Amino acid sequence: MDRLLNVLTVTSGLLLLLVLVSVRRAHIRVEYSVSWLLAAAALLVLSRSRGMLEAAAHKLGLSYPPLVLLIVIGGVFLLMFYRFSVILSKLRDDNIALAQRLAILEYHLQSLREGRRNA
Amino acid sequence: MSPGKDSLLIIVPAYNEEGAVGGVVRSIRAVMAGTPVLVIDDCSIDATQEVARHAGARVLPLPHHLGLGGCVQAGYKLAFELGYQYVIRVDGDGQHDAGDIPRMFEALRTSGCEMVIGSRFVGENGWRAGVIRALGIRFFRMVLRPILGKPVRDPTSGFVGVNRAALQVFSKSFPLEYPEIEALVVLQRKRFRFQEIPCKMHPRRTGRSSITAYRSIYYIVHVLLGVFVNVLKFDQRTRRPGKPENP
Numbered sequence: 197m198d199r200l201l202n203v204l205t206v207t208s209g210l211l212l213l214l215v216l217v218s219v220r221r222a223h224i225r226v227e228y229s230v231s232w233l234l235a236a237a238a239l240l241v242l243s244r245s246r247g248m249l250e251a252a253a254h255k256l257g258l259s260y261p262p263l264v265l266l267i268v269i270g271g272v273f274l275l276m277f278y279r280f281s282v283i284l285s286k287l288r289d290d291n292i293a294l295a296q297r298l299a300i301l302e303y304h305l306q307s308l309r310e311g312r313r314n315a
Numbered sequence: 316m317s318p319g320k321d322s323l324l325i326i327v328p329a330y331n332e333e334g335a336v337g338g339v340v341r342s343i344r345a346v347m348a349g350t351p352v353l354v355i356d357d358c359s360i361d362a363t364q365e366v367a368r369h370a371g372a373r374v375l376p377l378p379h380h381l382g383l384g385g386c387v388q389a390g391y392k393l394a395f396e397l398g399y400q401y402v403i404r405v406d407g408d409g410q411h412d413a414g415d416i417p418r419m420f421e422a423l424r425t426s427g428c429e430m431v432i433g434s435r436f437v438g439e440n441g442w443r444a445g446v447i448r449a450l451g452i453r454f455f456r457m458v459l460r461p462i463l464g465k466p467v468r469d470p471t472s473g474f475v476g477v478n479r480a481a482l483q484v485f486s487k488s489f490p491l492e493y494p495e496i497e498a499l500v501v502l503q504r505k506r507f508r509f510q511e512i513p514c515k516m517h518p519r520r521t522g523r524s525s526i527t528a529y530r531s532i533y534y535i536v537h538v539l540l541g542v543f544v545n546v547l548k549f550d551q552r553t554r555r556p557g558k559p560e561n562p
Contacts, residue, residue, distance in 0.1 A: 292381055292385045292491065295377055295378050295379055295381055295385070295389075296377070296381070296385065296388065296389040296392055298378050299375050299376060299377045299378060299389055300375070300389065300392060300393050300396065302376065303373075303375050303393060
């Protein structure tokens with residue numbers, strides 16, 4: 197159990213570091229880094245709080261406390277995937293509307309040019 | 316293009332249709348002389364735009380590939396902005412017969428329906444669907460019957476005409492992938508009416524259908540989900556007073 201918790205501590209530390217570096221290099225926008233940072237911090241705290249894990253496992257009826265951590269990770273990632281799906285859908289809608297608007301504006305511009313040429 | 320009363324725009328969505336789109340535009344212009352034809356080029360990588368222009372069409376070039384729904388909606392948006400009263404969509408692959416356009420236009424103007432569908436299954440036109448396609452169409456007829464409150468013979472037809480009221484709705488809300496079936500449900504949400512008229516259907520002039528055997532499964536799931544979501548959006552407040560629901 198200790199070895200698994202140690203691995204999770206290192207993993208969450210690396211995740212924190214990776215996200216912070218990505219934000220600093222502008223690979224991830226700040227608003228999208230918040231979920232990752234919160235998830236990594238929660239993972240770090242839980243993996244170092246044996247008492248909290250054991251209490252939570254007892255409440256959930258789990259005999260193996262690190263399972264609580266895995267359930268938390270799964271839940272957090274599901275929520276994040278959902279959030280990203282919402283963001284992606286909005287981006288796609290905006291992208292289509294922008295492409296259509298651009299095409300229509302180009303069409304109007306072309307018509308104006310032709311009108312001027314014919315005048 | 317300066318639209319007036321009873322103004323009609325014919326839109327032709329096209330993606331890599333250089334082999335067919337010229338003939339489509341010419342056949343439309345032969346039947347509907349003086350009616351503007353707008354080819355919406357969904358970012359083709361061939362000479363679709365040049366061929367369409369050469370045949371006498373105006374071209375609305377999309378900056379990147381949007382898929383059929385996004386492409387058709389761009390045409391609807393432009394037509395609405397320019398003030399057209401009616402729009403008829405003819406596919407760029409040459410399967411629709413331009414000779415049917417005058418009857419469709421007449422039905423649009425006189426029937427009071429917001430949408431007119433060129434149907435392959437009303438009357439006898441000699442067109443036979445493949446087994447899988449025929450089963451799919453039959454399935455969607457059954458699904459749509461209770462939703463629309465009346466039977467629709469050809470729910471997957473891309474040969475459709477709409478009036479300005481439908482144009483306004485579609486400018487704001489139009490399904491982006493495989494739009495034909497979902498568009499019917501969008502119209503029903505607004506308590507709009509449709510009519511089917513018999514139309515001829517030709518084999519494709521060039522190219523292949525985008526709906527392959529594998530994609531047909533995705534198509535069915537996608538369209539079913541789209542229909543379901545649109546049914547969830549049904550809103551009684553959009554019912555128009557004094558207008559029959561389904562004549």
